[in-house]
Amino acid sequence: MNPIDELRAARPAHLGDGPVDEETRRAELAHAMAQGRPARRRRNLRPVWGLSLAGAAAAVTAFAVLTAGTGGGTAPRAPSQALTQPKVSETVKLSAQEVLLVAASRAERQPATSGEFWHTETLARTLFTAPGGYVMATEQRDEMWVSNNGQWSRSQYLGAEPATDKDRAKWAAVGSPAEIQQTVPGKGVGRLVPIAANKPYTDHHAGKEAFWLGRNVTLADLASLPEDEAGLKAWLLKYYEGKDTEGDRPMAEDAWLFRVSAGLITDMPVSARVRGAAFRMLAALPSVTSVGGVTDSQGRQGTAIAMETEAKANNADTAQGVLQDRLIIDEESGRALGRESVVVKPGGLQVGLEPGTVWSSTAILEAGWTDTRKR
Numbered sequence: 470m471n472p473i474d475e476l477r478a479a480r481p482a483h484l485g486d487g488p489v490d491e492e493t494r495r496a497e498l499a500h501a502m503a504q505g506r507p508a509r510r511r512r513n514l515r516p517v518w519g520l521s522l523a524g525a526a527a528a529v530t531a532f533a534v535l536t537a538g539t540g541g542g543t544a545p546r547a548p549s550q551a552l553t554q555p556k557v558s559e560t561v562k563l564s565a566q567e568v569l570l571v572a573a574s575r576a577e578r579q580p581a582t583s584g585e586f587w588h589t590e591t592l593a594r595t596l597f598t599a600p601g602g603y604v605m606a607t608e609q610r611d612e613m614w615v616s617n618n619g620q621w622s623r624s625q626y627l628g629a630e631p632a633t634d635k636d637r638a639k640w641a642a643v644g645s646p647a648e649i650q651q652t653v654p655g656k657g658v659g660r661l662v663p664i665a666a667n668k669p670y671t672d673h674h675a676g677k678e679a680f681w682l683g684r685n686v687t688l689a690d691l692a693s694l695p696e697d698e699a700g701l702k703a704w705l706l707k708y709y710e711g712k713d714t715e716g717d718r719p720m721a722e723d724a725w726l727f728r729v730s731a732g733l734i735t736d737m738p739v740s741a742r743v744r745g746a747a748f749r750m751l752a753a754l755p756s757v758t759s760v761g762g763v764t765d766s767q768g769r770q771g772t773a774i775a776m777e778t779e780a781k782a783n784n785a786d787t788a789q790g791v792l793q794d795r796l797i798i799d800e801e802s803g804r805a806l807g808r809e810s811v812v813v814k815p816g817g818l819q820v821g822l823e824p825g826t827v828w829s830s831t832a833i834l835e836a837g838w839t840d841t842r843k844r
Contacts, residue, residue: 563759563772564759565751565752565757565758565759565774565775566752566753567759568759568772568774569748569757569774570748572748572798573746573748574745576741576748577741577742577744577745578741579741580741581740581741582837582838583838584838584839584840585838585839585840586615586616586838586839586840586841586842587615587616587688587738587838588612588835588836588837588838588839588842589611589612589613589736589833589835590611590834590835590836591610591611591612591736591807591831591832591833591834592608592610592611592766592767592832592834593608593609593610593611593829593830593831593832594606594607594827594830594831595607595828595829595830596632596822596826596827596829597651597662598651598820598821598822599649599650599651601639601643602639602821603635603636603640604631604632604633604636604821604822605629605630605631605632605636605649606629606630606632607626607627607629608626608627608628608629609625609626609627610624610625610627611624612624612835612843613679614839614843615679615680615738616688617688617689618675619673619674619675619676620673620674620677620679621671621672621842622671622672622674623670623671623672624669624670624671624672625666625667625668625670626663626666628663628665628666629649629662629663629664630664647663647664647665648661648662648663648664649661649662649664650662677689680732681729682705682729682732682733682737683705683707683708683709683714683725683729688738691737691739692739692740694739694740694743695743695746696740696742696743696746698746698747698749698753701743701747701750702726705726705729705730706722706726709725709726713725714728714729718779720778720779721756723754723755723756723757723776724756724778724794726750726751726754727751727754727756728778730747730751731794731796731808733747734747734748734796735796735805735807735808736805736833736836738838751774756776756777757774757775758775758776759772759773759774759775760772760773760774760775760793763795763797763809765797765806765807765809765830765832766809766827766830767806767834769799769806769832770799771797771799773796773797773798773809774796774798775794775795775796775811776793776794777791777792777793777794778791778792778793778794779791779792780792780812780814780816780817780818789817790812790814790816790817790819790820791812791816792811792812792813792819793810793811793812793813794809794810795808795810795811797809804833804836805836806833807832808830808831809827809829809830809831810827810828810829811825811826811827812824812825812827812828
């Protein structure tokens, strides 16, 4: 039996043979996606959650045909037999709500895991404009281990380089300086940025508040989060004051919830049910949109959901910009690949950048429990 016939045979009887309304279709879709194969375990680090959107894409497409017809970083893994199915971007673009509900269903089915340390490894990339009008990109790698006894971090500035070949030519034309003074629109020149990388440095904090959810929280706080979307939203909004998570500029409630919850999803040690609740809460936000298939800073393919926010202006004379905050999910495993800020309207620190430019990104290289840490 071919896949279309199998899906037709599996079509729930209560749906009948006629058209299915949008609300019912989405509910059935979320239920169907929850029946997919479990994510593969990884060695040493035990991931908390997983989701297979790539395998689900073909089923989503076929199901849509039935209903409509009748009515550092880690290198990408080699494709398996299950991945020979077309990706979402090659078949049908799911809405943000569909992507998030599928993610919620898969996340809630993941087994509980544990370890002595919660470990994350990230790679951050940020653009800045030099006085000569060319754009440079800086990179930094960060690792963190958190336990009930404290937190340890290991960081390394990886250096700076021209963002494009055109920028490289401009940099070379002014003598390829080893240090570049960053231009801050509205304020003139800023800090000196070195081209060369630094040696790694480590730090240790005895404090237990290692995470940010509108306020500083501990592992114990994360362990006690509500496991339903309404309760989780209410818990988070207790700390919403109408402004950005980093500063005093105004921020709408939806945008604030998106930013805080994206951090919870990508690199915080919460239970499978809490992560599922976070996905469902985001799915209910009217401002969240689907970007579709994207490539992250490490060359990995993923599916992005997003929300637009105002970019920070440096002073009253600086134009107000608009950024698109993205959360990128891997279509194969469902883990968060990272987050990006994309220029929609240049302004503030993004003056001089073209719309569509990824101004800053954080790639999640590792996020899971482990019993060891680097010394």
